[in-house]
Amino acid sequence: MIRILFQGDSITDAGRDRSDIHQLGGGYPYYAAEEIRAAYPDTAFEFLNTGISGDRAESLLARWQEDAIALQPDIISILIGVNDTWHHSGEGDNWEKNAYFESCYRGILREIKEKTNAKILMMEQFLLYTPDKAFFREDMAPKIEITRKLAREFADAYIPTDGLFAQASVEREPTHWAADGVHPTAAGARKMGQWYLEAIRPLIDALL
Numbered sequence: 761m762i763r764i765l766f767q768g769d770s771i772t773d774a775g776r777d778r779s780d781i782h783q784l785g786g787g788y789p790y791y792a793a794e795e796i797r798a799a800y801p802d803t804a805f806e807f808l809n810t811g812i813s814g815d816r817a818e819s820l821l822a823r824w825q826e827d828a829i830a831l832q833p834d835i836i837s838i839l840i841g842v843n844d845t846w847h848h849s850g851e852g853d854n855w856e857k858n859a860y861f862e863s864c865y866r867g868i869l870r871e872i873k874e875k876t877n878a879k880i881l882m883m884e885q886f887l888l889y890t891p892d893k894a895f896f897r898e899d900m901a902p903k904i905e906i907t908r909k910l911a912r913e914f915a916d917a918y919i920p921t922d923g924l925f926a927q928a929s930v931e932r933e934p935t936h937w938a939a940d941g942v943h944p945t946a947a948g949a950r951k952m953g954q955w956y957l958e959a960i961r962p963l964i965d966a967l968l
Contacts, residue, residue: 761805761806761807762803762804762805762832762834762835762964762967763805763806763808763830763831763832763833763834763835764793764796764805764806764807764808764833764834764835764836764846764960765808765809765810765835765836765837765878766784766789766792766807766808766809766811766837767810767811767820767827767828767836767837767838768811768812768815768820768838768839768840768844768883769811769812769813769814769815769816769819769835769839769840769842770812770813770815770843770855770943770945771785771788771811771815771839771842771942771943772785772788772789772811772839773785773787773809773811773812773813774786774787774788774789774790774811774949775787776789776809776811778812779936780893781782781808781809781810781831782806782807782808782809782922782964783809783844784807784809784934784940785811785825785944786811786949787944787949788897788944788949788950788952788953788956789807789809789811790949791949791950791952791953791954791956792952792953792956792957792960793805793807793953794873794953794961795954795957796951796955796956796957796964797955800952800959800964802822803879803964803968808831810827810828810831811839812827814843814847814874815840815843815870816840816841816842816843816844816847816856816864816918817844817854817861817864817865818833818860818864820838820840820868821867821868822905824867824868824870824871826959827915828868828871828872829871829872829875829919829956831877831880832876832877833876833878833952834877834878834879834967835878835879835880835881835960835964835967836872836876836878836879836880836881837880837881837882837883837956837960838868838869838880838883838910839884839885839902839921840865840868840885841861841865841884841885841900841903841907842885842886842887842900842942843868844861844885844887844903845887845896845899845900845903846893846942849893849895849896849899855899856899857904858902859905861903861906862906862909862910864911865906865907865910869910869913870914870917872914873914877886878913879916879917879963879967880912880914880916880917880943881916881917881919881956881959881960881963882910882914882915882916882917882918882919882922882924883905883919883921883952884904884908884911884918884919884920884922884958885900885903885904885921885922886922886925886943887922888899888925888926888929888934888935888936888937888938888941889929889934889941890935890940890941893940893942894939894940896941909918915934916922916958917959917960917963919956919959921952921954921955924939924947924951924955925938925948928951932947936948937951953955
């Protein structure tokens, strides 16, 4: 049995039933699990989702023992960061400090390395173009670079989600993938599930 844990904010939460961590919601975790099961029909998986809507990196750090470490997954994926920008977007130039974001995220990753044997799949935060949120990019861009830096240090696999959605937005308008620029549509979540399978394959193969 391979235990895979999805962690993050509303994009991961995706309306899941929080009374049952096996209930994956309607977002990319659902589609990723579907893709993985189809690709590995003879392998038993346990999929867990403990994403919580509204979370920032500091929120994950605060609940990390109960909602990640205690579950001892074989593979844990993390998608966090958009709220570290969004929740400060109405404060003029008073964005969340990049150093604080990095410190919280680094704490999460260090805990995984020190207290579990889990492989880490990191997904970068993303923003698709919508006129009302275009200004988020000034704060999100450096935080994505922090996520990428941490991935080079800690991750066993990485999904460059922001870049992949930029590419997909050449094929179809950005709102096809995320109507508000942040929360994926069914098409966007399904696309993320496909990227997830591609990224996680080497980690699963190493466990078989």
